[in-house]
Amino acid sequence: MSCIFCKIIQGEIPCFKLYESTKVLAFLDIGALSDGHALVIPKHHAMKMHDIPDDQLAEMLPTAKKIAKALGNGDPEFQYNLLQNNGRLAHQQVDHVHLHIIPKPSEAEGLGVRWNAKGSSMDEIKKTFEELKARLE
Template identity: 60%
Template sequence: MASKMASCIFCKIIKGDIPCFKLYESEKTLAFLDINPLSRGHALVIPKFHGAKLTDIPDEQLSEILPIAKKLVTATGAVEYNILQNNGRGAHQEVDHVHFHMIPKPNAEEGLGVGWPQQKTDMDKLKALFEDIKGKM
């Protein structure tokens, strides 16, 4: 873990080794502007706790994430926006440190573009899946 943290760009930003346009900072959370934005005001909210995927982060380290994302929405004046968090390369994650994007969607060209490949539903299979997942909650 230490070697991954040492090479992690977000951990370097947290430590102050790499500068950022810091919008918010507390003991466990950092928010800053994305330097490759999809739209004006695109920002990242990250837990300071290093973990690659959401399931690697203790619950108490996530408590400020959505409240800070809401503050960013208000501060940027975004009316339509996406809150995005990716886990793994196949799910479009590029930095292996949990991060949440707040991406304003001012028009059709700017912001996040999303495909939504819906699948046909077999109600019997859906009920079996429901029972399986609910049993593990």
Template identity: 65%
Template structure:
């Protein structure tokens, strides 16, 4: 086991070394309540495969993530909610193991708050970007 995995809090939770409020578990996926919630029912869904960013996780290890998020939303009774997944410290990732937040948004004060710093669109630059990204898909 690599040093990162040995010190990873989510890997320790997966192995049962640290307790959690487990909501769902399979051979590839674990879901549990967030202990620092933004709202009632805020939960995490993680692949058991250790990887820091989404691009580090094999596709087959992610197959249950969205169905589990859907079940959590229904089970918590969330009518409106956010699904958040951050990649890298600059993008607000605090734990270096891929995780998805299901955050109920019951009102304006609770849940996830978002600013959306929309940029002015240069259509020529957008077309060039489109061609570049599409060519790499």
């Protein structure tokens, strides 16, 4: 069974296609938070970013940059969010990796974010750093 984004890639469901290559597809989000809200998806299906092969991810950010520049139309004041969620707790609704480009024309439009800072101590941050650094080596 294919997900909705796989069906869009396969042409089974229409979209407002902005850009397409052999590895990515960019189109307008029909559940837009603001005018121009676009999605960039890899053509390789996986739910989470870390499950996508690197060569399939390589075009996502350059494509997002291309779409953002077009959305901004040369306006140096143009503001936007890039958002990529992984899993339900992270607010992912479609089980296919996707990157949102969300124009932020005003306080009332676009993505609203409220940070809930944990308030870690320097000792806790250092412990986390050391654990992650060891996993990266």
